[in-house]
Amino acid sequence: MREFYLYNTLSRKKELFEPLHAGMVGLYVCGPTVYGDAHLGHARPGITYDVLVRLLKHIGYKVRYVRNITDVGHLENDSDNGEDKIARKARLEQLEPMEVVQYYTLRYHEAMRMLNTLPPNIEPRASGHIIEQISLVKSILDKGFAYESNGSVYFDVEAYSKKYHYGQLSGRSLEDLQANTRVLEGQSDKRSQFDFALWKKAAPEHIMHWPSPWSEGFPGWHAECSAMSAKYLGESFDIHGGGMDLLFPHHECELAQNTASRGNGGVRYWMHNNMITINGQKMGKSLGNFITLEELFTGSHKILVQAYTPMTIRFFILQAHYRSTLDFSNEALQAAEKGLKRLILAGKDAAKLKVAEGSAPVEGLAALKEGIYSALCDDLNTPIAIAHLFDAVRIVNTAKEKQTSVTKEDKDTLMLLFDGIAGDVLGLIDEQASSGAGDVLTGIVEMILDVRKDAKTKKDFETSDKIRERLNSLGVQIKDTKEGTEWNLN
Numbered sequence: 487m488r489e490f491y492l493y494n495t496l497s498r499k500k501e502l503f504e505p506l507h508a509g510m511v512g513l514y515v516c517g518p519t520v521y522g523d524a525h526l527g528h529a530r531p532g533i534t535y536d537v538l539v540r541l542l543k544h545i546g547y548k549v550r551y552v553r554n555i556t557d558v559g560h561l562e563n564d565s566d567n568g569e570d571k572i573a574r575k576a577r578l579e580q581l582e583p584m585e586v587v588q589y590y591t592l593r594y595h596e597a598m599r600m601l602n603t604l605p606p607n608i609e610p611r612a613s614g615h616i617i618e619q620i621s622l623v624k625s626i627l628d629k630g631f632a633y634e635s636n637g638s639v640y641f642d643v644e645a646y647s648k649k650y651h652y653g654q655l656s657g658r659s660l661e662d663l664q665a666n667t668r669v670l671e672g673q674s675d676k677r678s679q680f681d682f683a684l685w686k687k688a689a690p691e692h693i694m695h696w697p698s699p700w701s702e703g704f705p706g707w708h709a710e711c712s713a714m715s716a717k718y719l720g721e722s723f724d725i726h727g728g729g730m731d732l733l734f735p736h737h738e739c740e741l742a743q744n745t746a747s748r749g750n751g752g753v754r755y756w757m758h759n760n761m762i763t764i765n766g767q768k769m770g771k772s773l774g775n776f777i778t779l780e781e782l783f784t785g786s787h788k789i790l791v792q793a794y795t796p797m798t799i800r801f802f803i804l805q806a807h808y809r810s811t812l813d814f815s816n817e818a819l820q821a822a823e824k825g826l827k828r829l830i831l832a833g834k835d836a837a838k839l840k841v842a843e844g845s846a847p848v849e850g851l852a853a854l855k856e857g858i859y860s861a862l863c864d865d866l867n868t869p870i871a872i873a874h875l876f877d878a879v880r881i882v883n884t885a886k887e888k889q890t891s892v893t894k895e896d897k898d899t900l901m902l903l904f905d906g907i908a909g910d911v912l913g914l915i916d917e918q919a920s921s922g923a924g925d926v927l928t929g930i931v932e933m934i935l936d937v938r939k940d941a942k943t944k945k946d947f948e949t950s951d952k953i954r955e956r957l958n959s960l961g962v963q964i965k966d967t968k969e970g971t972e973w974n975l976n
C-alpha cells in the first residue's frame with residue numbers, strides 16, 4: 487500500500503498515516519445542522535472528505551465513513567443560550583421540528599449527490615442518540631469534570647484544565663480564553679463563562695426535549711459527536727474531519743469530552759478544511775453574498791452572471807488545496823468550467839487512441855503518473871495532481887493531432903489517469919454523458935460530428951454547415967477548436 491501523509495491539526499504537522507487497524511480506516515466527519523438549504527459552505531467539506539474516502543479506497547483501504555446530521559441541540563450563534571436552530575425554523579414555518587429536519591436532510595442529500603459525493607456508510611442523527619449522550623454526560627460527571635446547575639449540566643473547563651490541556655487542538659490556552667471572553671450578560675447557570683453545556687434543561691417553550699437524570703431537556707451541541715463517533719468507530723479511531731469553523735469551540739469541546747470521559751482524546755488525526763470566501767469576502771447572510779448550491783446550479787443568485795454545473799463547482803474546489811482559503815468569483819468559475827471541459831474531452835479522446843505494437847513510448851508518462859499519486863498522497867494535494875493531469879491532457883491532444891498510436895502500456899496508464907484518478911478519485915465525471923439520455927445521445931451526436939468531419943476533410947462545406955445548423959436547431963451547440971469539435975446540449 488502507498489504511503490499516505492496527512493496534516494494533523496493536533497500535532498500541527500504532516501504525519502505518515504498509520505491506521506489503528508491494518509487496512510481499515512475509521513473516519514468521522516461533522517455533517518450539517520439541517521435547518522436551511524445546503525450552501526457553498528457545505529460543498530467544500532462534502533467534496534474534501536469525499537476525495538479522502540475515494541483516495542483511501544483507491545490505494546487499498548476499507549473505509550467506514552460516518553457523517554452525522556445535527557437535528558437537535560445546535561443553538562443560535564453556537565452559544566449555550568440561544569434558541570435551537572431547528573426549533574426556531576420550525577416555529578417560524580409552523581412545522582414540526584422533524585419536518586424541518588426531514589426536508590433539509592433530503593435537500594442536502596440531493597445537493598451532495600449532484601456534486602458526485604459518495605454517501606457516508608453511516609449517517610447518525612443526534613436525536614436518535616440521546617441515550618448515548620446521557621451516558622457520556624454521566625461519565626464526565628462521575629470523573630469530576632462536570633457539574634449540575636438548575637437541571638443543566640456543564641463541562642467544568644477549570645477542573646479539566648488542572649489535569650489536561652483545554653485548547654490543545656485550536657492552539658489556545660485557558661489564560662487566553664479568560665482574557666478574550668466577554669462577560670456574559672444576565673443570568674447564567676454556569677460557574678465560568680467558558681464552561682459549555684453538556685445537557686440543557688428545556689425552557690417551557692422549547693419543543694424538543696427528553697427525560698434525563700437532571701431535567702427534561704436536550705443535549706449540548708458538542709455531546710453528539712463524542713457519543714456517536716465512539717458508538718460507530720470505537721473510543722479510538724483514525725480521522726476526525728470538519729470545517730475550520732468547527733475547530734473552536736465544537737472540536738475543542740469534543741476532544742475535552744472524550745478525554746474527560748475516557749482519559750484520552752480518542753482521535754488519531756484531526757483534519758480541517760479551510761473556508762470559502764466570495765469575491766474576497768466571508769460568506770454571510772447579512773453581506774448579501776450567501777449562495778445556496780441550488781442558486782449556483784441554476785444561476786439564480788444576483789451576484790452570478792451564469793449557472794455553474796455541480797462538476798464545475800467540484801473541479802473549482804479541487805483546484806485549491808483543502809487547507810487554503812478559496813475565493814469564489816464568476817471569473818474563476820468560468821475559467822474552471824473551461825478547464826474541466828478540456829479535461830473531460832481529453833479523457834474521451836484518450837479512450838479513442840489507437841494502440842499499436844511498436845509505437846514509440848510516451849516520454850515521461852510513468853513519472854507523470856508517479857507525480858499524481860505522490861501529490862494526492864501528500865495530504866491530498868489536489869491542485870498539483872490536477873496540474874499533472876493537464877500534462878496528460880497535452881499528451882493526448884498531441885497524439886490525437888498527429889494521429890499517432892500508443893503502446894498498450896501507455897494507453898493503460900492514460901486510462902488510469904483519466905478514468906481512475908480524474909474520474910474515480912477526484913470524482914470528476916462527464917455530466918453530459920451521465921445526465922438525461924446519456925451514452926446513447928452522446929454516441930449519436932459524436933457519430934454525426936464524425937460525418938461532419940469527413941465532409942470537411944473532403945471540402946464539402948455545404949454538408950458540414952448543414953449538419954451544424956441542424957444540430958444548432960436541436961439545441962446542440964458545436965464549437966470547432968484546435969483540439970477538435972466540442973459540443974454542448976443547451
Ligand code: ZN
Nearest residue numbers: 516517711736
Ligand atoms: Zn461534530
